[in-house]
Amino acid sequence: MPKIYINPPRQQWLSILQRPAPEQTQNQDFIRQLFEEVQREGDHALKRYALALDKFEGDWLVTEQEFEAAEALISVELKSALELAYQNIYRFHQAELPESVGVETMQGVWCERRAFPIEKVGLYIPGGSAPLFSTVLMLGIPAQLAGCAEVVLCSPPQPDGSIHPAILYAAKRCNIQKVLKIGGAQAIAGMALGTASVPKCSKLFGPGNRWVTAAKQYASSLGTAIDMPAGPSEVLVLADQTANPVFVAADLLAQAEHGSDSQVLLVSTHKALLQQVEQELEKLSENLSRRSYIQQTLQHSCLIYVPNRKEAIDLVNLYAPEHLIIQSQDEQWYTENVRNAGSVFLGDWSPESVGDYASGTNHTLPTAGFAEAWSGVSVESFMKFITFQKLSPEGLRGLGTAVETLAHAETLEAHALAVSVRLSALKTKT
Amino acid sequence: MPKIYINPPRQQWLSILQRPAPEQTQNQDFIRQLFEEVQREGDHALKRYALALDKFEGDWLVTEQEFEAAEALISVELKSALELAYQNIYRFHQAELPESVGVETMQGVWCERRAFPIEKVGLYIPGGSAPLFSTVLMLGIPAQLAGCAEVVLCSPPQPDGSIHPAILYAAKRCNIQKVLKIGGAQAIAGMALGTASVPKCSKLFGPGNRWVTAAKQYASSLGTAIDMPAGPSEVLVLADQTANPVFVAADLLAQAEHGSDSQVLLVSTHKALLQQVEQELEKLSENLSRRSYIQQTLQHSCLIYVPNRKEAIDLVNLYAPEHLIIQSQDEQWYTENVRNAGSVFLGDWSPESVGDYASGTNHTLPTAGFAEAWSGVSVESFMKFITFQKLSPEGLRGLGTAVETLAHAETLEAHALAVSVRLSALKTKT
Numbered sequence: 001m002p003k004i005y006i007n008p009p010r011q012q013w014l015s016i017l018q019r020p021a022p023e024q025t026q027n028q029d030f031i032r033q034l035f036e037e038v039q040r041e042g043d044h045a046l047k048r049y050a051l052a053l054d055k056f057e058g059d060w061l062v063t064e065q066e067f068e069a070a071e072a073l074i075s076v077e078l079k080s081a082l083e084l085a086y087q088n089i090y091r092f093h094q095a096e097l098p099e100s101v102g103v104e105t106m107q108g109v110w111c112e113r114r115a116f117p118i119e120k121v122g123l124y125i126p127g128g129s130a131p132l133f134s135t136v137l138m139l140g141i142p143a144q145l146a147g148c149a150e151v152v153l154c155s156p157p158q159p160d161g162s163i164h165p166a167i168l169y170a171a172k173r174c175n176i177q178k179v180l181k182i183g184g185a186q187a188i189a190g191m192a193l194g195t196a197s198v199p200k201c202s203k204l205f206g207p208g209n210r211w212v213t214a215a216k217q218y219a220s221s222l223g224t225a226i227d228m229p230a231g232p233s234e235v236l237v238l239a240d241q242t243a244n245p246v247f248v249a250a251d252l253l254a255q256a257e258h259g260s261d262s263q264v265l266l267v268s269t270h271k272a273l274l275q276q277v278e279q280e281l282e283k284l285s286e287n288l289s290r291r292s293y294i295q296q297t298l299q300h301s302c303l304i305y306v307p308n309r310k311e312a313i314d315l316v317n318l319y320a321p322e323h324l325i326i327q328s329q330d331e332q333w334y335t336e337n338v339r340n341a342g343s344v345f346l347g348d349w350s351p352e353s354v355g356d357y358a359s360g361t362n363h364t365l366p367t368a369g370f371a372e373a374w375s376g377v378s379v380e381s382f383m384k385f386i387t388f389q390k391l392s393p394e395g396l397r398g399l400g401t402a403v404e405t406l407a408h409a410e411t412l413e414a415h416a417l418a419v420s421v422r423l424s425a426l427k428t429k430t
Numbered sequence: 431m432p433k434i435y436i437n438p439p440r441q442q443w444l445s446i447l448q449r450p451a452p453e454q455t456q457n458q459d460f461i462r463q464l465f466e467e468v469q470r471e472g473d474h475a476l477k478r479y480a481l482a483l484d485k486f487e488g489d490w491l492v493t494e495q496e497f498e499a500a501e502a503l504i505s506v507e508l509k510s511a512l513e514l515a516y517q518n519i520y521r522f523h524q525a526e527l528p529e530s531v532g533v534e535t536m537q538g539v540w541c542e543r544r545a546f547p548i549e550k551v552g553l554y555i556p557g558g559s560a561p562l563f564s565t566v567l568m569l570g571i572p573a574q575l576a577g578c579a580e581v582v583l584c585s586p587p588q589p590d591g592s593i594h595p596a597i598l599y600a601a602k603r604c605n606i607q608k609v610l611k612i613g614g615a616q617a618i619a620g621m622a623l624g625t626a627s628v629p630k631c632s633k634l635f636g637p638g639n640r641w642v643t644a645a646k647q648y649a650s651s652l653g654t655a656i657d658m659p660a661g662p663s664e665v666l667v668l669a670d671q672t673a674n675p676v677f678v679a680a681d682l683l684a685q686a687e688h689g690s691d692s693q694v695l696l697v698s699t700h701k702a703l704l705q706q707v708e709q710e711l712e713k714l715s716e717n718l719s720r721r722s723y724i725q726q727t728l729q730h731s732c733l734i735y736v737p738n739r740k741e742a743i744d745l746v747n748l749y750a751p752e753h754l755i756i757q758s759q760d761e762q763w764y765t766e767n768v769r770n771a772g773s774v775f776l777g778d779w780s781p782e783s784v785g786d787y788a789s790g791t792n793h794t795l796p797t798a799g800f801a802e803a804w805s806g807v808s809v810e811s812f813m814k815f816i817t818f819q820k821l822s823p824e825g826l827r828g829l830g831t832a833v834e835t836l837a838h839a840e841t842l843e844a845h846a847l848a849v850s851v852r853l854s855a856l857k858t859k860t
Contacts (some may be wrong), residue, residue, distance in 0.1 A: 081832035088535040105518040202803035225803035249802040254859035346820040351848035360535035373632035373655035375815040387804035390776040402511035418680040418781035
């Protein structure tokens with residue numbers, strides 16, 4: 001059961017909010033060696049790892065027949081739920097599409113910034129216990145809206161050599177044509193370096209186990225962009241006497257079932273709520289299939305009472321939770337004062353699970369306190385900006401002398417020269 | 431003198447465009463040890479390194495008196511040039527300020543995305559041969575516009591224990607109050623980890639030598655965000671028979687003077703231009719003070735003839751230059767077809783130096799081909815986005831069943847439970 005803290009002093013906050021240390025990859029050398037082998041031998045190395053780690057042999061490119069077979073296996077109910085999710089996610093991310101910015105900063109000096117898709121991107125979707133087709137939508141839709149020319153999706157084959165039909169169905173819905181049955185760290189190495197059959201990608205996205213995370217970090221150190229640093233998922237529920245303890249407990253459990261290293265926190269300005277929630281946690285978790293995960297997670301989770309909303313929001317901003325659920329009569333005040341969070345869920349009828357699947361916002365969010373400086377995935381995560389500028393002769397006449405002065409003060413004479421040869425030419429002209 | 435290639439076959443492009451290998455930090459262990467000492471001993475460790483590496487003892491916080499003394503040392507001419515630059519950069523970056531996005535994705539489901547400043551950011555400004563006060567503006571202005579609550583600037587002290595007055599003057603102009611005389615990798619460690627006198631920053635910005643770069647990379651691996659991976663500066667000039675060879679040569683020289691590992695390329699659809707530019711390079715570089723840098727850089731630089739604009743733009747997009755200068759009658763066609771570049775300079779009167787200093791665009795740009803996936807620094811580099819969502823009872827009624835279906839299909843029962851306990855409550859209500 002979770003730990004309970006009643007009005008802990010501020011100097012204890014950091015240690016109370018300490019996240020469980022993530023599992024360390026013992027073997028950084030394994031990752032380095034994997035990358036070296038893939039760099040040197042390409043597909044041959046990938047095939048060797050596929051056989052050794054996934055017991056997989058054969059073609060890894062998913063065929064049109066496999067896509068069709070997958071579609072036939074999806075129930076009408078799941079299809080229509082996926083379609084609803086697709087439409088909402090598409091609508092929200094479409095609104096995020098960045099616009100060009102153009103400014104004449106002074107007469108004759110035109111500056112502009114335009115967004116461009118990143119041409120080749122790679123998505124990784126884990127296999128394992130839960131087939132994360134929702135993540136396919138969360139990455140595939142913004143990639144589609146951004147206009148990425150090539151989207152590659154790697155996912156490990158199941159024991160029978162197939163990929164879960166819901167993953168294939170979601171990929172097809174996002175117009176992803178290249179799905180490869182390659183798993184784990186070797187998929188990351190393949191997409192980062194490129195081989196004969198795996199396109200080299202400029203940016204990699206998606207969750208994964210500690211090997212995948214270590215491989216993404218290593219790829220990042222070699223210059224491939226990644227979506228964000230990864231950590232275990234977490235939720236902080238901020239609630240007062242107006243909150244329903246059953247809803248609060250269910251929200252904590254939804255997070256706790258992700259895995260034993262998840263973290264769930266309740267911060268409340270209403271002392272009695274802590275005990276009520278504790279009782280509901282007990283009751284509600286009884287029949288859940290992932291009970292063993294849940295019990296492990298709850299052991300390092302906390303229910304915290306603080307005496308007022310100022311203390312509560314300071315604690316939230318210090319923790320910088322991936323998910324923040326606010327069930328309080330002070331909802332508006334909290335909304336105005338939150339500074340660090342990945343995604344915020346407001347009121348009684350906005351459980352985190354709606355955002356995880358179908359409301360429209362992205363569920364790929366910064367964990368581990370990274371919300372201080374990082375954002376969740378958006379359309380812009382699949383784009384980059386290029387600035388353009390054009391000066392007229394008049395523009396250069398107005399700006400040139402200042403640039404010469406600045407360049408000389410930085411002792412960069414050739415920078416000044418590039419202006420002065422032009423100013424001379426303009427003088428000759430007139 | 432640069433290498434000359436006449437219509438090289440495509441299969442040779444990658445090797446021709448190979449960037450000079452960056453200087454490697456021999457001693458990754460040094461960086462790790464530095465971070466461990468700063469983590470353990472805080473300011474004591476920083477003081478030890480300051481004494482050993484910068485021969486500096488005493489207070490490192492720049493005082494109000496020092497700011498005032500600096501201001502008195504700046505010429506009227508330089509002040510007015512800096513002010514012009516400030517105004518243009520401010521104007522362009524102000525236009526970049528992101529707007530909130532709000533969408534009702536379906537009835538009763540409100541989703542929103544708002545931008546927030548990153549609260550604590552750290553800027554590093556190198557000392558060394560050129561006092562890069564222009565970089566203070568390029569980082570300080572977007573930080574100011576973003577509304578970062580605390581902006582820390584570290585820069586190494588000069589031999590007399592001061593910081594170059596133009597750096598202090600530019601910092602003050604950007605309302606940066608905390609300037610610390612701390613140099614090199616130890617400044618990065620201090621800002622990443624935080625000490626009694628150096629605030630812990632969530633994101634670090636700015637150029638630096640290979641030790642600073644290695645320290646930023648290491649900080650990044652520990653979870654501190656950084657502006658972008660660093661590499662030597664570079665320019666690609668795309669020119670045809672309408673280009674002025676003097677302007678082209680001056681632009682190449684302005685890049686070449688940055689350091690011996692810079693790279694400069696000319697790609698031209700007009701064969702005779704190569705020789706003309708080569709002659710002008712010779713002539714113009716004769717009297718430049720940084721001639722030795724320039725000669726080294728030119729040795730690994732290339733002048734490339736290609737027979738048509740399609741070949742030219744393909745080569746540009748493959749290289750993904752930090753700076754792209756286009757002096758061609760096909761300017762518009764190139765502008766429509768460029769895909770990978772940091773910043774683009776159009777026409778005869780837009781030398782790169784105007785963008786380096788004063789036109790308004792940012793000069794902190796992706797090098798080394800990172801322009802494939804990264805953007806230059808912008809106001810958004812100093813911000814993050816938080817999504818918010820709120821469902822009405824009607825919204826949850828419309829979306830809830832789909833979420834339950836999706837959660838069950840991913841075998842995440844507690845995710846479904848968080849919805850079903852609410853749907854039950856809503857049924858009881860009505």
